[in-house]
Amino acid sequence: MHILEQSECVSKVPLGQATLLQVQSMEKLLVNIMPLIRILIIIAIIWLLIHLFRQYRERREEHHTNSRGQNKISTHMVKCAQCGLHIPEAEAIKQGHSYYCSQDHQAESREQ
Ligand SMILES: [Zn+2]
DSSP: OHHHHHHHHHHHSHHHHHHHHHHHHHHHHHHHHHHHHHHHHHHHHHHHHHHHHHHHHHHHHHHHHHHHHHHHHHTOEEEBTTTOOEEETTTSEEETTEEESSHHHHHHHHHO
16 A cells, blocks of 8 residues: 555656656657668668678679689780790790790791
């Protein structure tokens, strides 16, 4: 009984009522906001997934271009200084700044 009286006293106080109203309106606000928060969370998750997927794809593309670049270097064509034939740099015989398609042409250019 004593506790009930006390709570009645509190409810009679205008300030107590005001806070109670505030709490109720806060609850209403939360109930109204909850679907919005859920939508925001879903959007955030979708955005995060898209962001992660893009990052993953960019990394893969970077890796691809890197390997392509390495391929370019290995299949880089050079011109024989003797006959003008284009051959892969890896197969060419390099002498100074000149490339030769064969040892014969390298020897011929030396003779000249
Ligand atoms: Zn040649």
